[in-house]
Amino acid sequence: MTTVIHTQVTGQPFVNVAKHERMVDPASLTAHQQRMLWEGIKILDPFLADLITGDANIAALKQTFNASVQFTVPDFNRYLQAGLKALEERKP
Secondary structure: OEEEEEEOOOOOEEEEEEOOOOEEOHHHOOHHHHHHHHHHHHHHOHHHHHHHHHOHHHHHHHHHHOOOOOEEHHHHHHHHHHHHHHHHHHOO
């Protein structure tokens, strides 16, 4: 949580509080976790999968600013569980 103190026009200070969700950076994951995440994204959100892999603007951001796609913890968990299930179903 971030607390920011501002000064109002009247000169009296006030406080705004902004809540930030925890994020997961796929670059910090193991190769196996990345594979499970990717499988889950392809299953649950094919549009996002296409956007991540094929959008020229996303590619430009990655190249220019070293940007990466990050996920909220609930989204990460949802994709990871779906990917794990998909990979387990493919096992012989």
